[in-house]
Amino acid sequence: MAITITLNSEQVNHLDLSPVQTVIEPLLKNTPITPYEQQISFVIDYFRDPEDPREISEVPEVRLWFIRLDAYYPWLPFFLDWKSGELARYVAMLVPHQFHRTEGIQYNPEALEIFLMQKIFILNDWLTQQHLPPKSRLMAMAQMLGYDLDDSFFEYIVNP
Numbered sequence: 001m002a003i004t005i006t007l008n009s010e011q012v013n014h015l016d017l018s019p020v021q022t023v024i025e026p027l028l029k030n031t032p033i034t035p036y037e038q039q040i041s042f043v044i045d046y047f048r049d050p051e052d053p054r055e056i057s058e059v060p061e062v063r064l065w066f067i068r069l070d071a072y073y074p075w076l077p078f079f080l081d082w083k084s085g086e087l088a089r090y091v092a093m094l095v096p097h098q099f100h101r102t103e104g105i106q107y108n109p110e111a112l113e114i115f116l117m118q119k120i121f122i123l124n125d126w127l128t129q130q131h132l133p134p135k136s137r138l139m140a141m142a143q144m145l146g147y148d149l150d151d152s153f154f155e156y157i158v159n160p
Helices: 009-013 018-029 060-072 086-094 109-129 135-144 151-155
Strands: 003-008 040-045 097-100 104-107
Touching (some): 003 018, 060 086, 086 109, 086 135, 104 109, 109 135, 135 151
């Protein structure tokens, strides 16, 4: 059940989260939420000059919108469609990076590690509150971003 959220320039420029809120809020009221896991993708219709060589994740206004989104829904990666590259694009909106023609996106390693650890802690708590086992999901997310978490790491995470 793929879910697409479309953003336009006006919504981005006004930091309007309503396109996401109208999708996410009803999902949160449904139990269980697992059918919506890894189902959301974004279509970003942001006007740019045709000569603008930047990737969409390099446009400051778009990045600011995603920073606001992440502050409002810090556990959103649970819902993103990882297989279509939505997690990688989401991370690119929030983590400094560069594009290389041959190697693709290259995140700043320290910033990526900080981002990942923050998401691990946030999602661990949120998934536990949702009565969902977090460990395998979090290990998979870390692997998507190039990290292998040791099983023993999860012994140190204590849920309040």
